[in-house]
Amino acid sequence: MVAPGDRGRFMVLTGIDGSGKSSLLSLIAIASLTTAGWRDLRHHELPAVMAPDEPTLIKNSMSSLPRAMFIGGHIVAQYEHLVRPQLELGVDVLLDSYWYKVMAKEHILGTSHPILADLCGALPVPDAVILLEVDPRVAYLRKRDSLTSYECMGTTDMKGFIRFQGRLRDRLEEELAGHPALYRVDADRDLRSVLRSATDVVQQCAPTSARMPEQLV
Structure with missing residues (x-):
């Protein structure tokens, strides 16, 4: 049993679409740290709808309250299956976005329901x-070949993407x-530089974690 003082640190990595979150989560390598994103729910025995291939299509097929419950359940599942068990083992966790980005998007689109805001406010604070x-213009250059309607406003092109982001x-x-x-972290730079900066910040947040130098040479 891990003593309360040995509980892992819960950290969140967020930013606009195209900011480099997925790339960093796949590259950052620190001892006693696990990185996670919503797709990792597929490794758990959960209904397939908890990690669907097209979550935006599912959301857009729902009215306000079911949409909020779908998003809220998805966020809770991430914490309960990807974060909390690791923290209790004394492992630090770096999670992709948590509720911050999806809640911001729902607000911008005018689809946010009060029940979702209440749920997010009740979740553990990282x-x-x-x-x-x-x-956003730099992010567009990274994302231009894979834009989705949940990343743009009006049209899925440069103008719609930059406006929404x-x-x-x-x-x-x-x-x-x-x-x-x-x-x-300044993420306008090349990935190598951003990786170094993000790694330094994670170690500052969780000083007991040890860097794995071979990953950063």
Whole structure:
């Protein structure tokens, strides 16, 4: 049994679409750290709808309350299956976005239901949040061949993407303004530089974790 003081640290990595979250989560390598995203729910014995291939299509087929319950259940499942068990084992967790980005998007689109805001407000607060700061125009160059309707406003093209991501960036700033441990990383740079900066921040947030130098040479 892990002593309370040995509980792992819960960290969240977030940012607009195209900020590099998925790439960083696949590359960052620190001892006593697990990285996770919603697709990892597929490794657990859960209904397939908890990690569908096209979650946006499912959301868009629902009215307001079922949509909120679907999103809320998805977020709770991430915490209960990907985060909490690891923390209780003393392992640090870096989770992709948690509820921050999806809640910001729902607000922008006008589809947010009060029950979803209540649920998110009741969930555990991460020990630290790492915000990847990137210009929407830079993000577009990374995402232009794989844009989705949940990343754009109006049309799935450069104009629609940049418009939506600019609003998403502002909304994330609002959501995270009161967090007690918010760290910012300049993600406009090349992936190698961003990886080094993000790794340094994670180690600052969870100082007991040890760097694996061979991953950063």
